[in-house]
Amino acid sequence: MAEAFKKLPEKLQLATSAHVKYIQSLDTRKDEYDYWLTEHLRLNGLYWGLTALHLLGHPDALPRAETIDFVLSCQHENGGFGAAPGHDAHMLSTVSAVQILATIDAFDDLEKRGRGKAQVGKYIANLQNRQTGTFAGDEWGEEDTRFLYGAFNALSLLGLLYLVDVDKAVDHIVACANFDGGYGVSPGAESHAGQIFTCVAALTIAGRRGLVDADRLGRWLSERQIAGGGLNGRPEKKEDVCYSWWVLSSLEMIGKTHWIDRDQLIGFILRCQDTERGGISDRPGDMVDVWHTLFGITGLSLLEYPGLQPVDEVYCMPKSTIERVLGR
Amino acid sequence: MADQGGSQHGIARTSRARTDEQRTLDLERIQKYHLLEEEIRSHVSQHNYTPHVFQLTSKLLKLNPEYYTIWNVRRRLLIYGLFSKPSAGSLPSTASPTSSPTATTTTSSAACSSSLSTATPPAPGPQTAGRSGTTADDNNNTEETHGAAEEGNQQNDLNIIKTELGFTIPLLLESPKCYWIWSYRLWILQQAIDRLPVLVARRIWEEELGLASKMLTKDRRNFHAWGYRRHVVEQLESSQLGGKSMAESEFEYTTRMISQDLSNFSAWHSRSKLIPRLLDERKADDAAREMLLNEEFGLICRAINVGPEDQSLWYYHRSLMLNLVGFVGHPTITPAFSRDDRVTYVVREIEGIKELLEDYDDVKLIYEALIDYTLYLCQLLGRQPDVTEKQAMTEWLAMLKKLDPMRNGRWNDLERDCGLLNGGRRPKVVSIDVGQGQGQGE
Numbered sequence A: 001m002a003e004a005f006k007k008l009p010e011k012l013q014l015a016t017s018a019h020v021k022y023i024q025s026l027d028t029r030k031d032e033y034d035y036w037l038t039e040h041l042r043l044n045g046l047y048w049g050l051t052a053l054h055l056l057g058h059p060d061a062l063p064r065a066e067t068i069d070f071v072l073s074c075q076h077e078n079g080g081f082g083a084a085p086g087h088d089a090h091m092l093s094t095v096s097a098v099q100i101l102a103t104i105d106a107f108d109d110l111e112k113r114g115r116g117k118a119q120v121g122k123y124i125a126n127l128q129n130r131q132t133g134t135f136a137g138d139e140w141g142e143e144d145t146r147f148l149y150g151a152f153n154a155l156s157l158l159g160l161l162y163l164v165d166v167d168k169a170v171d172h173i174v175a176c177a178n179f180d181g182g183y184g185v186s187p188g189a190e191s192h193a194g195q196i197f198t199c200v201a202a203l204t205i206a207g208r209r210g211l212v213d214a215d216r217l218g219r220w221l222s223e224r225q226i227a228g229g230g231l232n233g234r235p236e237k238k239e240d241v242c243y244s245w246w247v248l249s250s251l252e253m254i255g256k257t258h259w260i261d262r263d264q265l266i267g268f269i270l271r272c273q274d275t276e277r278g279g280i281s282d283r284p285g286d287m288v289d290v291w292h293t294l295f296g297i298t299g300l301s302l303l304e305y306p307g308l309q310p311v312d313e314v315y316c317m318p319k320s321t322i323e324r325v326l327g328r
Numbered sequence B: 001m002a003d004q005g006g007s008q009h010g011i012a013r014t015s016r017a018r019t020d021e022q023r024t025l026d027l028e029r030i031q032k033y034h035l036l037e038e039e040i041r042s043h044v045s046q047h048n049y050t051p052h053v054f055q056l057t058s059k060l061l062k063l064n065p066e067y068y069t070i071w072n073v074r075r076r077l078l079i080y081g082l083f084s085k086p087s088a089g090s091l092p093s094t095a096s097p098t099s100s101p102t103a104t105t106t107t108s109s110a111a112c113s114s115s116l117s118t119a120t121p122p123a124p125g126p127q128t129a130g131r132s133g134t135t136a137d138d139n140n141n142t143e144e145t146h147g148a149a150e151e152g153n154q155q156n157d158l159n160i161i162k163t164e165l166g167f168t169i170p171l172l173l174e175s176p177k178c179y180w181i182w183s184y185r186l187w188i189l190q191q192a193i194d195r196l197p198v199l200v201a202r203r204i205w206e207e208e209l210g211l212a213s214k215m216l217t218k219d220r221r222n223f224h225a226w227g228y229r230r231h232v233v234e235q236l237e238s239s240q241l242g243g244k245s246m247a248e249s250e251f252e253y254t255t256r257m258i259s260q261d262l263s264n265f266s267a268w269h270s271r272s273k274l275i276p277r278l279l280d281e282r283k284a285d286d287a288a289r290e291m292l293l294n295e296e297f298g299l300i301c302r303a304i305n306v307g308p309e310d311q312s313l314w315y316y317h318r319s320l321m322l323n324l325v326g327f328v329g330h331p332t333i334t335p336a337f338s339r340d341d342r343v344t345y346v347v348r349e350i351e352g353i354k355e356l357l358e359d360y361d362d363v364k365l366i367y368e369a370l371i372d373y374t375l376y377l378c379q380l381l382g383r384q385p386d387v388t389e390k391q392a393m394t395e396w397l398a399m400l401k402k403l404d405p406m407r408n409g410r411w412n413d414l415e416r417d418c419g420l421l422n423g424g425r426r427p428k429v430v431s432i433d434v435g436q437g438q439g440q441g442e
């Protein structure tokens, strides 16, 4: 395969150093209005950027000590993390915080200088509705399978999955299954690639992947690849780089990655790069952002693009991190 | 994690370079934004739950509707400041099991010290905000004044709820995918259930169904809008709004949506979920059930005849076929069908689809359906494909490989699993059992 890549025209190579510089530059844009308008995503953004850098083989491109300080500065007394200091605690930023600390091996700092793992676990576990098994994002919001997945992801990294009712949560996921093998956002909702990822990954963490109808789901997922090589999220929709992650990781979990055309997908992702200024966009020629940059790179990593570190298809983190944390 | 906004979708790439003038302008906007943010923070830290602070949050949210913490501040301003306090023995408001997930109510913000959610303050004194300035006098305890006060409370709360629903509309028009606006709107709607008389609350939710329909007129496949509609309908059907099943009217709604646009998978999907419920509610007998199945097959086959390249249509067709071969754990349309009935239907569909090939011999979805349904037939009959079937499947697979080389990995697996390779293994047909997804372990 490596031979084939050498033959790609130069602009279709992965622009690693441009991407590293782009991610490093993200926190230097404090004189841009948009930087402040997106503060509610700061911790998530840090997770997206950091993970991309690790997969690109530049784990030290962001300063470790400052990263830990910032993450801990977002924590509340109740254990949850907000998106930035002064922002309310939320499941999504809490999961990002746990993922960041796991990736840079900083759970000790959480224990010594933060509120500790147990308190984080308690915050997340309290967001479970014990009657239905589902999770809310915070004390106000709706329940959604992406919060369920987030909870399973973070709790299992912390070794605290026993704090929640796993069986009830699994029952809820099963109720979200559709005849096409996919999963919707709630029982009765149509299948959607993002929800499929969260449901299949949550079942995998729970050790219940056997509940997935792999043949039927694999078919639905493989139909997401359309002319041009990109993947869409639902029938008759446009392709988008972030689905390289939702669709591909799900295919990987059920052992069907070979059901799509990998070379064409690699070509599509590479065409979405800004090779000069770094970063990857949703479609060729669009504005880049760190979200699509991460999911372009994780997609390439799952497709075994040369030079990238392997990504874990369940946690969306470096495989080496998952092996270290879970002792695999 | 899943998309929470903030990511760029469909915005053309441009140079980030700014002129000095643009940069100065940006810095001015940033300064204004920070001043506003600071002002709100300082008020909140002093527990100033007043209409003035409320106006400040409106201003900030118009600049940045993604700022979830400010939406939370707004909720707290309403709960601890502007909404009426339910008098003892009146509405069960927050105790209602639907007002928030039971477990999550315990994660109150009380423990947060470093943020805007700073410890929930004791409710400030008499509430005057948004009302005519009178409050129920605690000493004045007679039934009459009590009732009048309650009416006043409900009027106050109704006004707030209506204003809040109005406030989010322009924001939703500008950022229709912003999760936080939707989440806040749903919270406000829940307040209507918790704080208002059933009939008043019901009217508000009925108007909301109108909004959901309007959104779907603008974008027929909007995933969020369909989900939102489902949620609104569920509430309208619930006993807390004095509702009853809306399966019939929702079914008609999908018919209307489909007649406008056959390629609307969301509408087909919704239909597939409604039909079993509809039949149960109609107390349909076996003949009525079969009639509906025939109608659905007729509808979808006419659509496929016009647009056989459309995946949405085939997904619905397959869902009907699965009704025949059994999809364990899910409601079916015709539970009383005998095996012979099922076989007859499957054979009829296979023959109909073969006829499609006369006009469309280059549409891969047709070949895929033929292979699928042939396997369904074998499964129903409890046997392996015979020689003729194997030969047909081999030809169809060859067409699939030719027409859809992107998925050759899948076609190769299918070829192997069906025992179509020379000297192939025993076919895997039986394991294509449609109920396997419900099994345990792997």
Ligand SMILES: [Zn+2]
Pocket (backbone or CB within 6 Å): A240, A241, A242, A243, A282, A292, B007, B009
């Ligand atoms: Zn995207």
